[in-house]
Structures are given as structure tokens and as C-alpha cells.
Amino acid sequence: MTAVGQDTLGTRTTLTVGARSLAYYSLPKAAETLGDISRLPFSMKVLLENLLRFEDGTTVTVDDLKAMIQWLTDRTSEREIQYRPARVLMQDFTGVPCVVDLAAMRDAMGALGGDAQKINPLVPVHLVIDHSVMVDEFGSPQAFTDNVEIEYQRNMERYEFLRWGSKALDNFKVVPPGTGICHQVNLEHLAQTVWVSKGADGLEVAYPDTCVGTDSHTTMVNGLGVLGWGVGGIEAEAAMLGQPVSMLIPEVVGFKLTGTLAEGITATDLVLTVTQMLRQKGVVGRFVEFYGVGLDALSLADRATIANMAPEYGATCGFFPVDQATINYLRLTGRDETHIDLVEAYAKAQGLWRDANLPDPVFTDSLALDMSTVQPSLAGPKRPQDKVLLSNVDDNFNTELVKGYKKTGESDTRKGVDGTDYDVGHGDVVIAAITSCTNTSNPNVLVAAGLVARKARALGLKPKPWVKTSLSPGSQVVTDYLDRAKLTEDLDAIGFNLTGYGCMTCIGNSGPLPAPISKAINENDLVAASVLSGNRNFEGRVSPDVRANFLASPPLVVAYALKGTVREDITTTPIGISDDGKPVMLKDIWPTNHEITDIITSVIDSEMYRTRYANVFEGDRKWRGITIEGSDTYTWNPSSTYVQNPPYFEGMGMTPAPTTDIVDARPLAILGDSITTDHISPAGSIKADSPAGRYLLAHGVTKTDFNSYGARRGNHEVMMRGTFANIRIKNEMVPGIEGGMTKYVPSGEVLAIYDAAQKYKADGTALVVVAGKEYGTGSSRDWAAKGTTLLGVRAVIAESFERIHRSNLVGMGVLPLQFPEGIDRKTLQLDGSERFSIEGVASLRPRQMVTVTLTRADGTSETFEARCRIDTVNELDYFRNGGILPYVLRKLAA
Known part of the structure; x- marks a missing residue:
């Protein structure tokens, strides 16, 4: 089912394709009220349709729609919008913790007296197991068989869990190991270019296929006219559970292509040239959209090659509009003919069809390449x-x-x-x-x-x-x-x-x-x-x-x-x-x-694709041979070191506990500028003498079988022990020491951050993290926020936040506060011995100022006003419920 808004502008109408009639939200009808949108970039038209369909007066307003039109004049915008993608794509490393959370929500639903079967993704989710196979064997006819055998031996616990998810959850499908990579399976089979689902009234609704994915190269599908990009696990879970993804209306850089590739020049030569040009241009956080007559010389596969490299050139996505090449590719890859007819009819009806005779869209900025100049x-x-x-x-x-x-x-x-x-x-x-x-x-x-x-x-x-x-x-x-x-x-x-x-x-x-x-x-x-x-x-x-x-x-x-x-x-x-x-x-x-x-x-030919994808979710003999209990809830194995039931819902009731002010919190860490999510989130190998290494050794795991933090993302015990444990992080509470260490103030001991957090938990002491500018910059990583909350951190006070990590903190029930201009950890001369009390938490409003009282070791105190960086009403709902997962759970239980 697709949720829809109130359609204030009256744009819902009917599209007839052959014998089929579908509802859709008409961009041309919207233009009658909002103004001419013909020269909006195609990617922006996709966003506009999304806002039009979900306009409800609260999460999406008519003013949001007007801001999209104003973009044509300003070519930029500071407005934050709530975007709801049609579906979610996952790979197994980042997908496992998302499924862990769903399984935990089912347990919690039962504890609340509700129906566990109500906990399902509310939009279609596809998880492709593609990140676990390694090149152990090579150069022989047996290499593939041997590598798959080793893959199953290493990852059986995770695969048993995902196999349960594929059976127990609705709207959730798993593509088994040995099938392909998530973005190529998406391009060749999962993507529809135009998505169709049942509306609340039972009628079919057509709308642009859009997705977010927990793999950065989700962007490959932009070559097929599908707007998609990579996100962190918390944003993916929000989308999966029907919650909007907050984003700024993007700037869009146009990349004009002319000419054709010379003899012997490959698409790789072209994409490396494009990547270099866009990196030099500077497109981080922006959409890139390709246009120009050169598109007619590019196959769909060439377009997908370019779109796939968006993370490398720094863009959110590299979008190619729908045109005849899209239709040809859908046909080549065995998509249903009636659906192909719908894609063409819908794109043309909505002004989403690229035609060489159309005027160029308006862009924030642009650059151009004559493809005949590309060299090996x-x-x-x-x-x-x-x-x-x-x-x-x-x-x-x-x-x-x-x-x-x-x-x-x-x-x-x-x-x-x-x-x-x-x-x-x-x-x-x-x-x-x-x-x-x-x-x-x-x-x-x-x-x-x-x-x-x-x-x-x-x-x-x-x-x-x-x-x-x-x-x-x-x-x-x-x-x-x-x-x-x-x-x-x-x-x-x-x-x-x-x-x-x-x-x-x-x-x-x-x-x-x-x-x-x-x-x-x-x-x-x-x-x-x-x-x-x-x-x-x-x-x-x-x-x-x-x-x-x-x-x-x-x-x-x-x-x-x-x-x-x-x-x-x-x-x-x-x-x-x-x-x-x-x-x-x-x-x-x-x-x-x-x-x-x-x-x-x-x-x-198309038969190849139809045959290979006919039973894409069934898997090989090994996958089908994994035995699982056919239960609505997952039977957690207490001895598993890969998958454990997280404590997010312990003691949770139907009514959220009142949010309370933060009193006498201790700083767990005082950090500098540009602390990235790589600094915060566990990644890479696990050291034997680290808290995570000690945990695994205590549970009978030998050092050679530690695997990586990435493979163990489904076990919060491992991941919380690795939070803030990066070997290069510098905590100003322990000058001269690199790595995840801090000072436990009551005794003066220097301890691993996890160990200190456990001592504070035993004391009943709340914790805060203090940081400089651009806190949480870099890739979105869900465990950077999940680990923070599990360590007992109630607030992060920073000079500025990276947008997505700020949102993720709120999504895990952590309060982000921004220092006022002229005040920071340096002007306050913090050394970690201080206590922080934060007033007004119980009666927060989005972006209000709150009073922070700082009490020093000598008993003196001072106050300052900090900006609450809970920016929207729906974010405030998440925070008051202790995070997005309890919020959704209570909503479904009610």
C-alpha cells in the first residue's frame, strides 16, 4: 500500500494504458497552480512528484511545493523537505542490523500485547547478499565452488538469520549469495522505472520508481531513470518503516555530453574522465544530471557505468532521464511488455521523457564534455x-x-x-x-x-x-x-x-x-x-x-x-x-x-535475463538447505557472537516515559573539529586487547575467527564496544593519547571509552559528548548513532553537525545541541572534570534555545544557551519516544 496525502492542488488523475487504468499525481496539473515547471531538471521533477503525492499539510506542505518552483529562480534552496522513496535496497553487511531491529521490534510488539506480524517493512525491501564472498581461491575451474563453500562456513550464523527474515517478514525479499551484486541486480531486475502499488482506496497508483540503499553504489540505477542513492542504516530503516527521509532541496549540476567515443575507447575511460572533471568542479551533496545530444550515443549500460561512480565524484546521484534507451534496456532485460508500455506512457504524460528537441533544463551550475576527446x-x-x-x-x-x-x-x-x-x-x-x-x-x-x-x-x-x-x-x-x-x-x-x-x-x-x-x-x-x-x-x-x-x-x-x-x-x-x-x-x-x-x-537476448531472474529469490542448494524455524519471532541464540537482540525496547510501555532534563552529566569525550562517523563507528579489524576483542575471546572466539566489525554489525555487544574506539581518535580529556580512551573522573583512571561508560552506567551518571565543528562528517553510518546511545550518551554538544548524522542521533533518542557563536569547548576551557545540566528537555520545541549549566570541579558554575538541533516536528516525536524505532512500534501497536 502507498500512503498518499490530501492533494490540496487536486492533481490526482487517471492514466489509461491499454486495458489498464491507474491513478497518478499529475505534474502538468500542478503547474497550472504552481507555475511553469517544464525546465526543472528531470531529477527535481521526480522530487516534486514525491512531495505532491505525500502533501499532507504537516510533513509536506504546499509551501514545500512552492519552494521547488522558487528553485527555478534561485537555483538553490535552504529548505528541508521530507522525501519518501518507493523502496529500499540493502546489502548484507549493512542490512543485517536493519533486520535485527525488525526482529527486536517483533519481540517488543509481543511484549506490548500486540500482533508481532504487524511489524514488517511498509515499503518493499530487497536485500542482496553480496558483500561476504572473498577471493580465497583463484585461477582454477574450482575457484567459484570453493569460494562459495568458504563463504557459507564463515557466515552461516548471519545467513540463518537472513533466511529467517526472508520467510517471516512481508515486503522483504532476500537475493541469496552467489547471485550478483545489489546494484546490478537492481538495474537488471528489481528496478521498474515506474513503480505501481495499491493506494489506500485499493486502486493502483503509478509513480516514479525511487529508492535509497545501504550500498553507496545504489546510484547505478540512476542510469535507468530511477532516482536513488546510498544512505546509512538508520535512514534506510526510517524509509523502510514508512517514515520520511529529511533532506535539503538539492542543487543540481548539469553535465552536458556531446560527440561520441572514438574507436577503442571504453566506457571506463569515459567515467574516469567524468569523475575527475566533477571532483574538480565540486559536487559534494549535489545532484548531477546528464543532458545533451551525447546521451543518444550512450547505451544504457554506459549510462549505468557513469551513474555508479557518483560516490567517487562526490555527488548524491548522477541522473539520466527516461528516454528511448531506457525502454530498449527494459525490453532487453526481459521486463514485462505491459509494464514497458506504462513506463513510456507515464514518463510522457508527466514531462519526465527526455526528447532531443526539448530545451535544456535550468541547472545550478553546469559543465560539458565532448566525448570524442576522451583518451584511454x-x-x-x-x-x-x-x-x-x-x-x-x-x-x-x-x-x-x-x-x-x-x-x-x-x-x-x-x-x-x-x-x-x-x-x-x-x-x-x-x-x-x-x-x-x-x-x-x-x-x-x-x-x-x-x-x-x-x-x-x-x-x-x-x-x-x-x-x-x-x-x-x-x-x-x-x-x-x-x-x-x-x-x-x-x-x-x-x-x-x-x-x-x-x-x-x-x-x-x-x-x-x-x-x-x-x-x-x-x-x-x-x-x-x-x-x-x-x-x-x-x-x-x-x-x-x-x-x-x-x-x-x-x-x-x-x-x-x-x-x-x-x-x-x-x-x-x-x-x-x-x-x-x-x-x-x-x-x-x-x-x-x-x-x-x-x-x-x-x-x-532478453531470454537470458528472464531465465536467470525467474527464481532469483530461491537460491542454490546451500541456501535452500538452511533450516529455520517458521516462527513470527526470531529465536535468538544467546551464544551467537554475530546476531543478538538489541536492548532498544527494554522496559518499554505504550506511553513514552516523560523526557527529563539532563542533570550532572559527565563528558565521555571532548573532541575536536571534523570528527567523522569513521572515528565514531566501529570499522575494520578487531584488536584482541580492545573491549570488543576481549568480549569475543571470553565467548570462545579465537583471534583468527574475529572477522571484522562489519561482519558483526548484528551484535550490539561487539559494536557498542567498538564505538569511539578508532585508533586515530583524539579525546582532549586524555591529552597525548590516541585511540578510544577517556578519563573516568571519579577515580582519575584512564580507561577504554566503553569501560568508562559502563562504570558511569553503574553509577547512574548520564553522559554527554562535546565536540567542535562538523561533528559526524563523512559517510552516514548507523552505528555511529546506535553506539552513542547504547553507551549512555544523552546529548552531543557541538559547534556544528553534519546533517545526516544529526538526524541519526535524533533517530536514536540522543539530543543534539549546537554551541552559540563565540562559545565552544576552548573558550569554556573544558578538561573533562565538569558536569553538565541541560534544562528544558521536557518541553522542547524544534530549534529552540535551551540552558546549559556547567559546574566545574571547584564547584563554580556558569550557564550558556545552546540551540536544540531537533529541527522538525516529526523529529521531536522520535526524540520523545526514545528514537524512531520505539515511535514506529508504538504507532503500529496502537
Whole structure:
């Protein structure tokens, strides 16, 4: 069911497509009252329709609609709007805690005497298990089977839990392991471009397909005209439970494309060029929308490749409007013909259809690219926006070797590898990965990779023996068309055997290098390289053994596996020697555009997609073999170290307890400027001597089986122990100490933040966190807010907040307060011995000033006024209920 508003402007009308009649909220009718909207960016029209459909006089008002029209004049806005996406997309790392919360809500509903079955997502949710498979095995026909086996062994507890969720919850579907990556499955199957659901009156309502996802590369679907972007877990849960996502009306940067790509240039070359240009422009927090005649020269797969890199160029999304390419792709991927007709009719009726004859939209700012000027490129060695021309990769690395890695005079260093007849040196490519994400949704570059392999195989070329090769496509359809083109056997022959369907090398699941190679690299401090077709190449991300990482197209990944080094110019020096002893150049094995197109048109058809996605939620034998109890509530395993029932609803009644003033709270931490959610939220490996490590050891987990904080996000006991535990965080209460430490003031002990919080809890002492500017900046991370509240923190007082983290704090029942101009932790000369009392909490209004009384160790006190950063009425409701989850639970129970 889709909730709708009161339709003050009278825009609800009927669309007839064939024999089908559907209700929709007409943008042209809205324009009759609001004014001309024809030149609004298409992405903004999608937002306007959303506000129009949910206008209720409270969460969405007519003034919000008018602000969207005013945007055409101002091209920017400070107005915050409440946006409700049609659906939610999740991957398993970030999805598990969301399902944990639903399971806990079911228990709590039962405790309140209600029906546990009422707790379900209120909008469709799809969770794709794609972040757990690793490249443990490679270069053999058994690699895929072996990696899946290991994946299930490592993650069975989590998979049993998700299997329960897929059976017990309505509106919640799980795509099992070994199927594909969330954003490619979304593009090829889940996305509808126009969504249809039943209205409150039982009639079908059509509206733009929109989504938020707990994967940053949710943005891939913008290539299909679906507005979507990545969010943190709390925003995803809010959307999942029918609550609006707060956002500012965005600025929109137009990117004009003209011309066509030259012979031999790939979509990867184009997207790396676009990424560099947009990073230089500055588009963080903005929408990017592509326009211009060049769109007609881009396939849908090329558009998806560009849209997918939005997080790398810093935008919220990179949007492509609906046009004929959209329709062609929906048909190619096996979508229902009656739905395809609806997409076209709806887009045209709403003014959401791109036509080459339309005037350009109005944008906040714009830039342009003639695609004929794009040259072969990589990006690296440390950031995706650092584009480097293919012919300059060697110079780039050799310069970085001296300036960045401080290896003066070592360029020719070679070190032997134990048990082999070869050696390795700086710049040797030890990982060559055709990996899921940016490129594996694009048949053009995957077929090109297969053709490079075919030509290399025919000449007798092989990868260098130190290269770990892998192929991890984003969907099973990729295997189908490579098989049909007989390119799989060519890729296999040079080591690019299938290793899994999931986010692998790009997120650091590249698996271990062979031990002798790892030893040679680390004992000799070699700067090894990787070449991968993903989207992220930050230092330390791909592999702990590899310091230089380059993003490249899949055919270049194959070429660099053959070449084996980034220290020589691959365009002018041989990549290998053929069977007849002749040097082979890159141009000798590079396919033509015609060769690629011929194969694509002959092997890819809609039946492939229909067949692969017909039973997409059933999974393989292993998934179907997971036994679960068919219960409405989850049977928690008290000995599990992966999934535990969180304490958010302990002692909760139908009526919220009165919010009380905060009296004599102690600071848990006093922090500086630009504290990120990475500083706050647990991430990465777990140290044995940390509170989380001690917990796992006490529960019989050996250090080798610790896994990561990411894999254990479903266990609040692990995650709260890792909150504020980042090894680089600096708490000003303990000067000179890095890491998650603080002072327990009553005794003066310096303790881990978690340990101190537990002592304060035993004392009955409330806690606050004090910080500088831009508190909570960076990626949205739900555990940055969840961990804060579980540690007993009632308020965070900062000079300024990152918008989403501020909202997340409120969503977990934590009060955000903003220092007034001229007062901060420095002017107050805080050292952590103080007590804080905050008045007016019981009678808060959005954005009101509240009185904070500071009492020092010597008994003196002073007061100041701080701004309450609960910004909206619905946020105040969340706070008074102790957070968004109790708020929704009480609403459903009532």
C-alpha cells in the first residue's frame, strides 16, 4: 500500500494504458497552480512528484511545493523537505542490523500485547547478499565452488538469520549469495522505472520508481531513470518503516555530453574522465544530471557505468532521464511488455521523457564534455578521481615511487620469491581483478576483456606468475553471454576463472596473496600494484600487501595481467612474447568496436535475463538447505557472537516515559573539529586487547575467527564496544593519547571509552559528548548513532553537525545541541572534570534555545544557551519516544 496525502492542488488523475487504468499525481496539473515547471531538471521533477503525492499539510506542505518552483529562480534552496522513496535496497553487511531491529521490534510488539506480524517493512525491501564472498581461491575451474563453500562456513550464523527474515517478514525479499551484486541486480531486475502499488482506496497508483540503499553504489540505477542513492542504516530503516527521509532541496549540476567515443575507447575511460572533471568542479551533496545530444550515443549500460561512480565524484546521484534507451534496456532485460508500455506512457504524460528537441533544463551550475576527446585512462594509485592517461601510467608510478613512497634509487630492485624461479619488484602487478561494480554491468567492456584474452591465448601469452587473477561478475547473466560467445574458455585459459558473484576485490575481499609473494613484498617493503575494474582504490583498501592501486577497464585488467608491471609504458613496450618468439604489443590484442558489437548483438537476448531472474529469490542448494524455524519471532541464540537482540525496547510501555532534563552529566569525550562517523563507528579489524576483542575471546572466539566489525554489525555487544574506539581518535580529556580512551573522573583512571561508560552506567551518571565543528562528517553510518546511545550518551554538544548524522542521533533518542557563536569547548576551557545540566528537555520545541549549566570541579558554575538541533516536528516525536524505532512500534501497536 502507498500512503498518499490530501492533494490540496487536486492533481490526482487517471492514466489509461491499454486495458489498464491507474491513478497518478499529475505534474502538468500542478503547474497550472504552481507555475511553469517544464525546465526543472528531470531529477527535481521526480522530487516534486514525491512531495505532491505525500502533501499532507504537516510533513509536506504546499509551501514545500512552492519552494521547488522558487528553485527555478534561485537555483538553490535552504529548505528541508521530507522525501519518501518507493523502496529500499540493502546489502548484507549493512542490512543485517536493519533486520535485527525488525526482529527486536517483533519481540517488543509481543511484549506490548500486540500482533508481532504487524511489524514488517511498509515499503518493499530487497536485500542482496553480496558483500561476504572473498577471493580465497583463484585461477582454477574450482575457484567459484570453493569460494562459495568458504563463504557459507564463515557466515552461516548471519545467513540463518537472513533466511529467517526472508520467510517471516512481508515486503522483504532476500537475493541469496552467489547471485550478483545489489546494484546490478537492481538495474537488471528489481528496478521498474515506474513503480505501481495499491493506494489506500485499493486502486493502483503509478509513480516514479525511487529508492535509497545501504550500498553507496545504489546510484547505478540512476542510469535507468530511477532516482536513488546510498544512505546509512538508520535512514534506510526510517524509509523502510514508512517514515520520511529529511533532506535539503538539492542543487543540481548539469553535465552536458556531446560527440561520441572514438574507436577503442571504453566506457571506463569515459567515467574516469567524468569523475575527475566533477571532483574538480565540486559536487559534494549535489545532484548531477546528464543532458545533451551525447546521451543518444550512450547505451544504457554506459549510462549505468557513469551513474555508479557518483560516490567517487562526490555527488548524491548522477541522473539520466527516461528516454528511448531506457525502454530498449527494459525490453532487453526481459521486463514485462505491459509494464514497458506504462513506463513510456507515464514518463510522457508527466514531462519526465527526455526528447532531443526539448530545451535544456535550468541547472545550478553546469559543465560539458565532448566525448570524442576522451583518451584511454586509468585512475590511481590512491584515489578514483586521480585520472592518468594510459601512456603516462609508468611515469606516474615511477614519480610516485620516489616522491610518495620514498624509494629513491630503488626502481630496479628485484627480490626472489621462495620456492619459485622468479622475482618481484616495485610496481609489479600482483592483483589483476575484473571485479564487480562499475564495469560488470556493461557487456561492452566485458566482451572486450574476453576478446583480449582470446587474442592473447591465440598468441600463447600467459599472465606473469606473480599475478593473482580473478573474474567476479555482478550477475549470472554475464557468465551466460560469455559462455555463449565462447569467451569463458579464453578467459579461463589465461587465469581469469570465475571466482564469485559479489563485491569482492573493490571492497577489500581480494583474499590473501600466495604466501611466498606476500612474504617477498612485506620483508622487502616493496610497493606492489593492483589493477582492478572496480571503483575504489584507496590505499590499504584492496589488499594489505598492495600500496598502489589502479582502476582500469576490464580489457586493460587482462592486459596488465599479461604485462605484469606498471613501471613500463604498456602502449609502447611489449606486453609479452608470442609462441613464435615475436614481441606482442597492446594494439595487437585490442579488439575493434565492430568486433565487440558483433558479439553483443549475436549472444545477448532478453531470454537470458528472464531465465536467470525467474527464481532469483530461491537460491542454490546451500541456501535452500538452511533450516529455520517458521516462527513470527526470531529465536535468538544467546551464544551467537554475530546476531543478538538489541536492548532498544527494554522496559518499554505504550506511553513514552516523560523526557527529563539532563542533570550532572559527565563528558565521555571532548573532541575536536571534523570528527567523522569513521572515528565514531566501529570499522575494520578487531584488536584482541580492545573491549570488543576481549568480549569475543571470553565467548570462545579465537583471534583468527574475529572477522571484522562489519561482519558483526548484528551484535550490539561487539559494536557498542567498538564505538569511539578508532585508533586515530583524539579525546582532549586524555591529552597525548590516541585511540578510544577517556578519563573516568571519579577515580582519575584512564580507561577504554566503553569501560568508562559502563562504570558511569553503574553509577547512574548520564553522559554527554562535546565536540567542535562538523561533528559526524563523512559517510552516514548507523552505528555511529546506535553506539552513542547504547553507551549512555544523552546529548552531543557541538559547534556544528553534519546533517545526516544529526538526524541519526535524533533517530536514536540522543539530543543534539549546537554551541552559540563565540562559545565552544576552548573558550569554556573544558578538561573533562565538569558536569553538565541541560534544562528544558521536557518541553522542547524544534530549534529552540535551551540552558546549559556547567559546574566545574571547584564547584563554580556558569550557564550558556545552546540551540536544540531537533529541527522538525516529526523529529521531536522520535526524540520523545526514545528514537524512531520505539515511535514506529508504538504507532503500529496502537
